[in-house]
Amino acid sequence: MAMTATAAPGERVARRRNAAFAWTLPALVLILLFFVTPVLGLMLRSVTEPTLGLQNYAELIGTGTYARIFANTFLVAGVVTALSVVIGYPVAWALAVLPRPWGQLVFAIIILSMWTNLLARTYAWMVLLQRTGVINKTLIGLGVIDKPLALVNNLVGVTIGMTYIMLPFVILPLVGVIRAIDPAILRAGALCGANSWQCFTRILLPLSLPGVAAGALMVFVMALGYYVTPALLGGTANMMLAEMVAQFVQSLVNWGMGGAAAFVLLVVTLALYAAQLRFFGTRRIG
Amino acid sequence: MKTLLIATALAAILGAAGSAAAADMVFTSWGGTTQDAQKAAWADSFAAASGIKVVQDGPTDYGKIKAMVEAGNVTWDVVDVEGDYAVQAGKAGLLEKLDFSTIDKSKLDPRFVTDYSVGSFYYSFVIGCNKDAAGTCPKSWKDLFDTAKFPGKRAFYKWSAPGVIEAALLADGVPADKLYPLDLDRAFKKLDTIKADIVWWDGGAASQQLLASGEAPFGSFWNGRLTALAATGVTVETSWDQNITAADALVVPKGTKNKEAAMKFIANATAAKPQAEFAAVTGYAPINLGSPDLMDAAIRKTLPDMQAASQVNADMSYWAEHRDAIGKRWYAWQAK
Numbered sequence: 001m002a003m004t005a006t007a008a009p010g011e012r013v014a015r016r017r018n019a020a021f022a023w024t025l026p027a028l029v030l031i032l033l034f035f036v037t038p039v040l041g042l043m044l045r046s047v048t049e050p051t052l053g054l055q056n057y058a059e060l061i062g063t064g065t066y067a068r069i070f071a072n073t074f075l076v077a078g079v080v081t082a083l084s085v086v087i088g089y090p091v092a093w094a095l096a097v098l099p100r101p102w103g104q105l106v107f108a109i110i111i112l113s114m115w116t117n118l119l120a121r122t123y124a125w126m127v128l129l130q131r132t133g134v135i136n137k138t139l140i141g142l143g144v145i146d147k148p149l150a151l152v153n154n155l156v157g158v159t160i161g162m163t164y165i166m167l168p169f170v171i172l173p174l175v176g177v178i179r180a181i182d183p184a185i186l187r188a189g190a191l192c193g194a195n196s197w198q199c200f201t202r203i204l205l206p207l208s209l210p211g212v213a214a215g216a217l218m219v220f221v222m223a224l225g226y227y228v229t230p231a232l233l234g235g236t237a238n239m240m241l242a243e244m245v246a247q248f249v250q251s252l253v254n255w256g257m258g259g260a261a262a263f264v265l266l267v268v269t270l271a272l273y274a275a276q277l278r279f280f281g282t283r284r285i286g
Numbered sequence: 287m288k289t290l291l292i293a294t295a296l297a298a299i300l301g302a303a304g305s306a307a308a309a310d311m312v313f314t315s316w317g318g319t320t321q322d323a324q325k326a327a328w329a330d331s332f333a334a335a336s337g338i339k340v341v342q343d344g345p346t347d348y349g350k351i352k353a354m355v356e357a358g359n360v361t362w363d364v365v366d367v368e369g370d371y372a373v374q375a376g377k378a379g380l381l382e383k384l385d386f387s388t389i390d391k392s393k394l395d396p397r398f399v400t401d402y403s404v405g406s407f408y409y410s411f412v413i414g415c416n417k418d419a420a421g422t423c424p425k426s427w428k429d430l431f432d433t434a435k436f437p438g439k440r441a442f443y444k445w446s447a448p449g450v451i452e453a454a455l456l457a458d459g460v461p462a463d464k465l466y467p468l469d470l471d472r473a474f475k476k477l478d479t480i481k482a483d484i485v486w487w488d489g490g491a492a493s494q495q496l497l498a499s500g501e502a503p504f505g506s507f508w509n510g511r512l513t514a515l516a517a518t519g520v521t522v523e524t525s526w527d528q529n530i531t532a533a534d535a536l537v538v539p540k541g542t543k544n545k546e547a548a549m550k551f552i553a554n555a556t557a558a559k560p561q562a563e564f565a566a567v568t569g570y571a572p573i574n575l576g577s578p579d580l581m582d583a584a585i586r587k588t589l590p591d592m593q594a595a596s597q598v599n600a601d602m603s604y605w606a607e608h609r610d611a612i613g614k615r616w617y618a619w620q621a622k
Contacts, residue, residue: 065618130501236620249349251445252613
């Protein structure tokens with residue numbers, strides 16, 4: 001930053017910050033009005049409907065079914081996050097090191113898939129995975145299996161569908177982080193006698209960890225509140241939290257319970273976000 | 287009848303675009319072929335006769351109705367809802383009383399008339415079967431619950447509503463006239479026996495897809511969707527044995543700004559000719575007693591009201607009273 005004679009550098013920065021804050025004010029008011037207020041309203045309902053008290057939370061925690069839905073939500077989110085990282089990492093690495101036209105092509109394919117309508121993609125998986133679908137028919141035709149595999153309306157279907165949708169959210173932050181790693185460090189490691197596995201585990205992986213953490217957190221948090229894909233590809237036996245909230249709000253018109261479930265989800269999400277900030281700081285990512 | 291989110295998304299876009307234009311009133315239903323028919327048979331003729339423009343919105347969402355009424359900002363003037371919800375919502379103060387000086391209820395099937403609602407159309411849950419995929423078709427609810435005789439997946443309606451619980455009890459041998467009050471313990475015990483073989487459908491289009499693809503070669507369906515599917519060339523067999531009837535209802539959310547137009551719309555929608563036209567297209571039965579005379583005899587034969595001999599009527603007032611309790615138990619059982 002260039003210094004001038006009229007203002008001390010600290011003062012200048014402070015003034016700039018104030019100006020920047022002023023510019024964000026309309027956005028903040030908008031968020032407060034249209035996002036925070038309804039959330040607070042719903043939260044309020046969770047302790048006032050049908051009567052004042054914590055009965056909705058007691059029912060939520062005390063009922064085996066709801067506890068199972070919570071557990072299942074975390075299970076699915078965890079599995080999807082792990083798979084997304086395992087599959088996404090090599091792709092991100094390839095994207096970072098591929099020569100330009102190829103890298104751009106792969107990048108375009110990933111972005112394009114994100115732009116395609118979520119429902120269309122989910123239905124496409126339904127068609128592929130169902131008992132009479134392309135995958136089962138092909139496998140039966142090839143003689144690999146005799147009876148169709150149950151790939152949809154269960155945990156398998158949800159995991160496949162959601163991992164596919166979540167992958168870009170791991171890949172994109174990772175590419176940025178991996179690209180920012182100076183290749184000279186890897187070369188230096190190799191020169192000092194590290195084999196490629198050691199280069200990966202001792203240099204590349206630790207240095208790209210903030211990207212992994214950012215991507216994983218984003219996927220985990222998004223997966224926790226996911227609605228469409230689990231509703232379409234999962235069976236009722238592995239219902240997720242968002243579906244339960246939708247049932248309470250739309251079908252049973254029980255907003256007290258719906259609000260309580262939504263609030264628990266919100267608290268968990270915020271806690272995860274806080275933990276990520278705590279362990280990985282606010283380092284710039286990507 | 288709940289449709290998928292795709293309808294929600296589309297309707298949100300269409301709804302937003304629609305309300306930007308000069309809308310005289312809004313009619314909300316469940317989307318798909320049913321709402322197309324409602325628009326053609328009810329709304330278009332109404333607009334032509336009265337000069338009141340009708341904007342279509344959807345799908346029906348009970349959460350939204352509650353939100354609108356509570357916020358005092360009602361943007362849906364007439365809504366097509368399930369019969370048991372209509373009774374419950376009327377009691378809960380969410381609906382306007384209907385104006386029976388505008389709506390002539392003397393010609394309407396009295397089973398579906400309350401202070402707050404009139405029938406919209408009535409339908410049956412029947413046993414549908416894709417003959418190409420199934421080989422032999424189940425003929426009764428007992429058959430449909432018999433996984434030894436009829437192995438394979440079977441499709442059932444996902445949401446808590448009249449239909450599936452009744453079917454389970456009938457399959458378990460409960461006489462049709464002894465269904466109510468529903469023995470839920472017995473029903474869920476019966477449902478447990480086929481739970482692993484159930485594929486749930488959450489809307490009409492999904493049910494047709496399941497049956498047509500053979501994903502579920504048989505199951506319980508809305509009769510009109512089978513008629514429509516058969517018309518596309520799928521070899522569908524329908525068994526009307528103990529078909530379980532339920533009705534949709536037309537209601538007006540409390541606080542609508544277009545109450546007068548809403549009442550007139552309902553008066554037209556439930557009149558003999560629009561009801562007859564809607565029935566002819568959808569395969570659902572008219573709720574106006576004068577409609578059958580206006581209809582083609584061949585079509586008449588395929589409608590649920592001609593299957594009265596083997597018919598079981600779902601008890602809407604029982605459901606209205608126990609809707610919440612049954613719903614909670616239903617979803618808890620599903621999630622198990």
